[in-house]
Amino acid sequence: MSASPFDHPFLSGLLGDEEIGLLFAAEADIGMMVLFERALAIVQAEAGVIPAEAGPEIDRLLADFVPGMDDLREGTARDGVVIPSLVQQLRKAVGEPHAAHVHFGATSQDVIDTSLALRLTSAAALLETRLKGLIEQLGELDTRDGQIETMGHTRMQAAIAVPASRKIASWRNPLVRHRERMADVVAGVRVLSFGGAVGTLEKLGEKGEIVSTMLADHFGLAAAVPPRHSERDGVAAFASWLSLVTGTLGKMGQDIALMAQSEMGEVKLAAGGGSSAMPHKVNPVGAETLVALARFNATLVSGMHQSLVHENERSGAAWTLEWMLLPQMVMATGAALRTAEALLRSVSFVEKR
Structure with missing residues (x-):
């Protein structure tokens, strides 16, 4: 357990x-x-x-x-x-x-943070591939169902009819923007950590910067001189980006769950979750999961902003908080992208007659 x-x-x-x-x-x-x-x-x-x-x-x-x-x-x-x-x-x-x-000449944070940078780089590549696929998938949904008329809602009340394209655009366009800004966000974490005890590489003398550059080149990371031991803005910005992605997917999930309600019937789900008590139901499990993961990351991102507050040259408390939160946020984002892909495969807009 x-x-x-x-x-x-x-x-x-x-x-x-x-x-x-x-x-x-x-x-x-x-x-x-x-x-x-x-x-x-x-x-x-x-x-x-x-x-x-x-x-x-x-x-x-x-x-x-x-x-x-x-x-x-x-x-x-x-x-x-x-x-x-x-x-x-x-x-x-x-x-x-x-x-x-x-x-x-190294310190504990050099090793731990460089390990994180390398693994976040790999994680970001996986997320980018999934994000790209999801954007394409939404484009295909728009091509197929975009002209179907649906009811637009403002403040949870019926407003005027809109094409499904309007709904789909509100899901897809933010994802396009998230992908466009991704390279800059990932650059903020794809950084070598190497500074020694307090970031001065004092044991390496005049060769400190040379070794730092060589080590960064070896791993394909950016060299940061001085190192960013207590400068966590890049990590926090990455966490914020993760929350933006899951928030967008959560909005999509919320819309689909509402449109799939029996009373609405604007979206049909080819697959869903069963009920132990009501076998006739097809529960919008994937849509609900996207909402839950969005709220989860939105909760954790505030903690990541708390982890920006390092005392002096290194904080054990703020650093530990980052270890507790960031992996879960990356996991939640990966799970949300995976869930969204599966959900969209089952979604069809319903033509009203």
Whole structure:
């Protein structure tokens, strides 16, 4: 039994997203952290920060590293972050004479935030593909049903007749705008974190900026000098974008649920949820799920704005809050896009005679 609906034994059937979930699994997170440490050693060796032979040797010795999760769990409870215990395990795996060159000049936030940047980049690519497909799907629905007459409603009251195209446009157009602004939003999180203890790379001296640029190039991330340890605007903007996407899908779901009511009958659902007590019903489960996910993300985004408030050069509290909220928002957005695609496949506007 899980406290999260996204990986719950049966709620995940409604709200889960396996593709997105894999990116936020502990194995994926630790895997990216180890890649960071391996890449750091390679570029530092190339830049002459550590012995030339240390980089390739550290990379080789850590290629098949398997962490001890129980030790990481205990270490995180003690230290508030996983990196001290992880680095201890990595140094033990490397052994002498190169153990001391593992994690040289870096701090815990460098490793954790770079892992997040890499995984958010992958998640964003999945979301963009789904968003593009959904926009195309709505275009196809418009081509097929756009000229069917429906009743326009203002303030929940019947107004005047409008073509279905008007309804569909109110669902599709915001998604087009979300996709247009996506590149800028993702650029705000596709950023290397590398600054050392307080963002000054003091252990690397004059080679700090060189190593930072090389490391960013290695991962295909933007180099930020100084690093953005306590500047969380990019992450919060990404969270806000997620909430905008799910909010738009929630509006679509709400409209479809209302139009599919027996009394309205303006939309027919080819598939829906059954009732244990009333077998004649076809419940608009997908539409309702979109509304729930929209409200969920709208609730969490305020917490992400709270996580902007870091004390000085790093905040344990604000950073931890981000860990708790952001993965759930990405999961909710992935689930909403998946649900919307399935819902639209079952939607048909009904011609009134």
